[in-house]
Amino acid sequence: MSRANLLQLLSLGEGQNLEFKAVINPVTIGQNICAFLNSGGGYLILGVKDDGEIHGIPRGKDIHKLEQNIVSGLVPRALVSFDEQTIEGKTAWVIEVPAGQDVPYGYRDEIFIREGERTKKADVEAIRSMILRHKGEPERWERRFSDADIEHDLDEKEIRLLTMSKAASRLEGLFDAVGSPLKALEQLGMIKYGRLTNGGDVLFASHPAKRHPQVRVRAACYTSDKSDDTYRDFKTFEGPLVQVLEQSFTFIQRNTPSRSHFRKNQLAREEQSLYPPEAIREGLVNAFAHRDYADFRGGIAINIYPNRLEIWNSGNFPEGITAASLAKGHLSILRNPDIAHVLYLRGMMEKLGRGSVMIRKACKAYKLPMPVWSADAQGVTLTYPAPEVTPEVTPEVTPEVMKVIAVLVGSMARRELQEKLGLKDAESFRQRYLLPALKSGLVEMTMPDKPNSRLQAYRLAAAASKLLKRSKA
Numbered sequence: 149m150s151r152a153n154l155l156q157l158l159s160l161g162e163g164q165n166l167e168f169k170a171v172i173n174p175v176t177i178g179q180n181i182c183a184f185l186n187s188g189g190g191y192l193i194l195g196v197k198d199d200g201e202i203h204g205i206p207r208g209k210d211i212h213k214l215e216q217n218i219v220s221g222l223v224p225r226a227l228v229s230f231d232e233q234t235i236e237g238k239t240a241w242v243i244e245v246p247a248g249q250d251v252p253y254g255y256r257d258e259i260f261i262r263e264g265e266r267t268k269k270a271d272v273e274a275i276r277s278m279i280l281r282h283k284g285e286p287e288r289w290e291r292r293f294s295d296a297d298i299e300h301d302l303d304e305k306e307i308r309l310l311t312m313s314k315a316a317s318r319l320e321g322l323f324d325a326v327g328s329p330l331k332a333l334e335q336l337g338m339i340k341y342g343r344l345t346n347g348g349d350v351l352f353a354s355h356p357a358k359r360h361p362q363v364r365v366r367a368a369c370y371t372s373d374k375s376d377d378t379y380r381d382f383k384t385f386e387g388p389l390v391q392v393l394e395q396s397f398t399f400i401q402r403n404t405p406s407r408s409h410f411r412k413n414q415l416a417r418e419e420q421s422l423y424p425p426e427a428i429r430e431g432l433v434n435a436f437a438h439r440d441y442a443d444f445r446g447g448i449a450i451n452i453y454p455n456r457l458e459i460w461n462s463g464n465f466p467e468g469i470t471a472a473s474l475a476k477g478h479l480s481i482l483r484n485p486d487i488a489h490v491l492y493l494r495g496m497m498e499k500l501g502r503g504s505v506m507i508r509k510a511c512k513a514y515k516l517p518m519p520v521w522s523a524d525a526q527g528v529t530l531t532y533p534a535p536e537v538t539p540e541v542t543p544e545v546t547p548e549v550m551k552v553i554a555v556l557v558g559s560m561a562r563r564e565l566q567e568k569l570g571l572k573d574a575e576s577f578r579q580r581y582l583l584p585a586l587k588s589g590l591v592e593m594t595m596p597d598k599p600n601s602r603l604q605a606y607r608l609a610a611a612a613s614k615l616l617k618r619s620k621a
Contacts, residue, residue, distance in 0.1 A: 153505075154233050154242060157191055158200045162265045165190035170203040175256075177243070178218045180267045182255035185226055185248035186278060187262035189481075194241040204238035211241055221256045225337060227482065227489040246482050249288065252278040289442035290347030290486045291337075295359050298344055303354040304329050306388045313494050337486060347486040350389050350441065357386040362443060362462070365396050367450040369403035389487070390494055393436050396450055400428055403452050420514075423457060423532050427510035427519070431530050433496050434503045435461040437488045439527075446527065457532040464523050471521040474504040545588060545615075552585045553612045559594050559605040582606070590615065 162168055165188065167180050172194060184190035195205040215230045222228075229244040252259050252275055259270040270278075296302075307329040333339045338348030350356045350363050357364050369381040381403050385392045404422045435448050439461035446462025465471075466481040482488050491497040507519055507530075517533040555568040562574075562582065571577045585591035590612035594605040608616075 151233065151235060154193075154235060154240065157193065157242075158196065158202075161200060162198065164188075164262055164264060167192050167265075167267070168196040168198055168200065169194050170197045172205065172209055172214065174214060174217045177214070178221050178255040179258070179260045181218060181228055181243065181245050182222065182253050182258075183260040183262040183267040184245035185222075185228075185253040186251050186260065186270070189245050189247035190262065192243040192245065194243070195238065196240055202236055202238045202240060205241060214241075218255075223254045223257075224250050225335075225489065226250075226253060227485055227492055229492075246485070249482065249485050251282050288484070288486075290345060290350075290484050292346050293340070294344045294346045294349035294353075296344045296349045296353050296356070298330065298339070298342070301349075301353045301355070302329065302344070303352055303388050306352045306390065307332055309390075310490065310493055336490065345486070346441070347484065347490075351487060351490050352388060354387065356388070360441070360444075362441065362446050363389070363392075365392055365448045365450065367396060367399045367452075369399075369452040371454075373453050373455055389436060390491075390496070393432055393496070396432055396448075397425075397429055400450060400452065400457065401425065404457065422534060423516070424510035424514045427507045427514075427532070428457075429496075430503045430507050430510075431459050431519075431532070433491060435459050435528075435530070437491055437497060438466065438483050439463050441484065441487075455534050457534070458529055460527055460529045462527040464525075465528060471523070474521050545590070546584055548581045549585045549588055549590060552581050553590050553608055553616065556591065556606065556608055556612075559607045561605050565606060 157166060160166060165184070167184075167190065169177065169180075169192065177192060177194070180192050184192070195203050197203050211230050211232050215228075219225070219228065226248055227246065231242045231244070233240050233242055252270065259275055260267055261270045261274055311329075311332050330339060333344075333348055333352065336348075338345050338352065344353070346360065350360060353359075363386065365385040367381075367383045367385065368379045370379045381399070383395075383399055385395045385399075387395075400423075401421065406421055439448060440446055440463025443462045448462075449458075449460040451458040451460070463483065465474075466483055469481060488497055497503075504521070511517070511519055511532070516535055519533070520531045522529050522531070551569060552565065556565065560568070562578075565582070566574065566577045569577070569581065571581070582591075585606075586593070590609055591606050592609045593599060594607055595601050595603065598604065
């Protein structure tokens with residue numbers, strides 16, 4: 149959560165979806181989290197007094213130990229985000245609780261709900277109402293039983309990577325029997341009554357696409373701005389979800405150009421991806437976590453064009469979410485909380501409801517146009533517009549070419565340039581220095597219509613002058 153968003157929450161004051169706590173009491177905090185899960189979600193801000201004044205978290209307190217303590221007491225398991233913020237020189241902890249999809253939730257064998265600004269223990273009628281309401285809802289696709297064979301279809305390496313991940317290790321007690329992959333999946337709710345769920349299938353089976361063809365990811369890189377044009381690269385990815393996510397990220401990185409970045413007072417260039425990697429990864433994680441897996445006609449599609457990158461996933465925006473609200477961040481509404489929980493444990497989904505804000509922030513830092521979310525009857529598309537690509541932005545500037553433009557003053561003949569650089573081999577100078585400099589667009593001929601004239605000379609192009617000015621700025 150950004151500092152601005154935190155200040156905005158503090159200004160709102162306590163309410164149905166917002167609670168302040170100045171004192172760290174794990175039991176009380178757990179009860180409040182339980183109540184938010186059962187009552188549409190909310191925020192719990194620790195280290196803040198009831199009137200919104202920042203009290204601060206005492207030194208020596210560990211947010212991860214608190215997270216471990218509370219999450220282990222929640223039944224059923226739920227994805228809750230713990231975040232540390234510093235404001236006015238003091239530390240505050242922000243706990244974001246999404247709307248629970250498996251109500252009623254309990255904390256230490258008691259059920260709590262939110263009533264206005266209060267958290268209270270649920271009475272029999274409230275519990276009965278939650279159960280009946282939940283019973284009337286269709287079972288989520290990720291919770292339905294898969295036809296996978298537990299004995300032969302699971303990829304044990306994926307399960308080991310989960311139990312060894314950094315996020316999972318700080319939630320001690322989540323995997324009490326790490327030595328048994330099946331026990332670990334049972335604790336996550338991916339195995340029930342000896343059968344794998346659909347969520348467990350797409351996350352941990354070696355070949356889930358055999359049973360769920362809609363989980364395949366189609367990735368294409370086109371030569372023009374029309375999708376019906378020929379493409380430079382095309383791949384279809386399938387396998388355990390996290391593996392496919394990583395392969396999709398690699399495909400985008402491989403098929404998008406880089407641009408040269410020059411640090412102050414340095415001629416040496418640094419290569420920078422056209423799109424910020426953190427924004428691409430966050431966009432992919434959102435697509436995998438929030439897509440509609442129940443639609444067999446659906447999937448995820450990645451389309452790379454010269455002027456934009458598109459990530460499409462089947463399914464509409466979650467209820468209450470719009471393209472406008474995505475730009476500001478929002479309280480998490482998880483379509484697939486079990487799948488999202490595993491992505492969180494793998495360290496890929498740290499900030500609930502803030503993915504869109506992180507994407508925009510990364511694009512702004514890259515000085516790119518802001519990304520755009522759009523939805524239609526088929527799905528949601530996230531579009532990253534590319535900056536205008538010019539020789540100034542992405543020239544092939546080798547160290548040899550930089551040496552040429554550094555010594556080229558006015559118009560200079562080939563021999564004069566060669567002598568300035570202290571080079572004796574004319575052919576080596578031509579192949580390694582002069583031709584690459586011309587090809588980059590940074591150096592141009594004075595007589596381009598007579599390339600072989602004995603009077604031919606060379607001068608800096610406009611792009612080279614700008615490049616040199618920027619490197620000396």
